[in-house]
Amino acid sequence: MTPTIIFDFDGTLAVGDGPVLAYARHAAEAAADDYLRRVRAELDLHSRGASSFRDGYDVVGTLAREDGVDEATLNAAYMHSRSRLGTADAPVSPAPGLTELLDELDPGIRIVLATNAPDDGIHALLQSWGIAERFTATHFRVGKPAGLEPILRAALAEGPVLSIGDIFAFDLAPAQALGADTALVGATADSSPESPTLRGATLDLIVPGIRRWTRSALPSSSVPTSSLPQ
Structure with missing residues (x-):
């Protein structure tokens, strides 16, 4: 056995929001001007157990979609964040x-x-x-x-x-x-x-x-x- x-x-x-924020920064290029502010506010809520989102990636993707960001752009933003995993851009x-x-x-x-x-x-x-x-x-x-x-x-x-x-x-x-x-x-x-x-x-x-x-x-x-x- x-x-x-x-x-x-x-x-x-x-652990750490580095990759999530790298994802958000890339997605922000196609989102509303206050997108990153809203992402950071929701991540803070999530860290305190006061959010309905699954995790930080769900925060980034959901808020971006609400701003009209398409799936191709989100997929590219996500893959960019993964390519930077563990670097100074996504610690x-x-x-x-x-x-x-x-x-x-x-x-x-x-x-x-x-x-x-x-x-x-x-x-x-x-x-x-x-x-x-x-x-x-x-x-x-x-x-x-x-x-x-x-x-x-x-x-x-x-x-x-x-x-x-x-x-x-x-x-x-x-x-x-x-x-x-x-x-x-x-x-x-x-x-x-x-x-x-x-x-x-x-x-x-x-x-x-x-x-x-x-x-x-x-x-x-x-x-x-x-x-x-x-």
């Missing part, structure tokens, strides 16, 4: 507690990356953070939520699964439906009406719960997953 932890990327492994940081967690996890735990983003710049970032070799598999342009299901099913066939992400509907709902454990991180973690196994505004806040999950998931353990802290 091989337990698996599946991580999302943006807002989960990588991100590893989630607090991430590198320490991956260093200490039992090598019997499979670590998988599954993201809707393209792979532009992600491998280089993982390398620069010193964690690239810890990932057993990396999946890009997954097409969540539906596209996550085959990844989950394959992992569940091998053992227990914990799916970690910042958007419940995309990262966690498919996992929960298939019987996997889930961890919600980010701005919506405290206010979400959903029922993930673990939740915390930042990754480091749920690290104790992840440690407990790994002890329960490894074959030698008998700690019940239902005793995990919320």
Whole structure:
């Protein structure tokens, strides 16, 4: 039996609005004059858990569409932001507690990356953070939520699964439906009406719960997953 932890990327492994703002700056060329001001105001609301948007990318795209920006322009703006991922134009940081967690996890735990983003710049970032070799598999342009299901099913066939992400509907709902454990991180973690196994505004806040999950998931353990802290 091989337990698996599946991580999302943006807002989960990588934190910071750098790529979102790079996306917005590019989209702003075709939007209204006050577009960037409105984006920043909505991002501030989202960071405080007071926004109805899924994440920063949803903020940028929705407000741009309201200004009449077409999909081709938005797609070009998004791909531009991804091409700058991790640079001074689109800075991100590893989630607090991430590198320490991956260093200490039992090598019997499979670590998988599954993201809707393209792979532009992600491998280089993982390398620069010193964690690239810890990932057993990396999946890009997954097409969540539906596209996550085959990844989950394959992992569940091998053992227990914990799916970690910042958007419940995309990262966690498919996992929960298939019987996997889930961890919600980010701005919506405290206010979400959903029922993930673990939740915390930042990754480091749920690290104790992840440690407990790994002890329960490894074959030698008998700690019940239902005793995990919320």
